[in-house]
Amino acid sequence: MKIILRRLMLFLPLLLLTSCFDIIDKVNVKTDGTGEYTVILNASKSKTRLASISKMETINGKKVPKKPKIESKINEASRIFKATPGISNVKTSVDFDNYIIKLSCNFKKIENINAGLEQLKAKNILGKMIPTQIYSQNLGKSFTRNKINTFKTDYDKMSTADKEVFNNAKYTSVLQFENAIKSQTNSSYLLSSNKKALKLEANVLDFILQKKQIQNTILFQ
Secondary structure (H helix, E strand, O other), X not given: OOHHHHHHHOOOHHHHHOOOOEEEEEEEEXXXXXXXXXXXXXXXXXXXXXXXXXXXXXXXXXXOOOHHHHHHHHHHHHHHHHOOOOEXXXXXXXXXXXXXXXXXXXXXXXXXXXXXXXXHHHOOOOOOOOOOOOEEEEOOOEEEEOOOOOOHHHHHOOOHHHHXXXXXXXXXXXXXXXXXXXXXXXXXXXXXXXXXXXXXXXXXXXXXXXXXXXXXXXXXX
């Protein structure tokens, strides 16, 4: 359930109880292939509602996770990433006043992030259906965000209440490079004026319903 969000950060279930939140992931890649990965979940627009929900035991038939449980999952994810070869400087922050959660780390190569996500799946932090081979690169030549499966069938099976979670949910992806970009295969990504960054922004539903695609192959000058 709610598979697109689980791919990004399943261990933050409170955000699945409101439809007004933002998911932002950022990848900053240097010429030598090293870089920084960041994912931010921001539900500050719904903080009043979430504060009320957090005091409840259940909602829509589902158990409401408490702060210690959420913190435990975040800490577990941090430990897993720290133990993944090629990943370092793992940092997490949780703002329960504004409901903003952030995880960041450095990587030796972008495929280290795939390996970290694989470990999260192995430890049941990510669901078994979740794709983890998200990124790949040919150093100095190309960078790829790999295609992921459509989850429209899963979405269609959800209850009306569960579907409402996605109504106003936003997703933003930012890819930054030291090398200038020559071309890309997905025009939904906006190219910066200096040709060294790309931005994809849309409703989460756009991806679930396949109105927009995440995959992109970027060639460098």
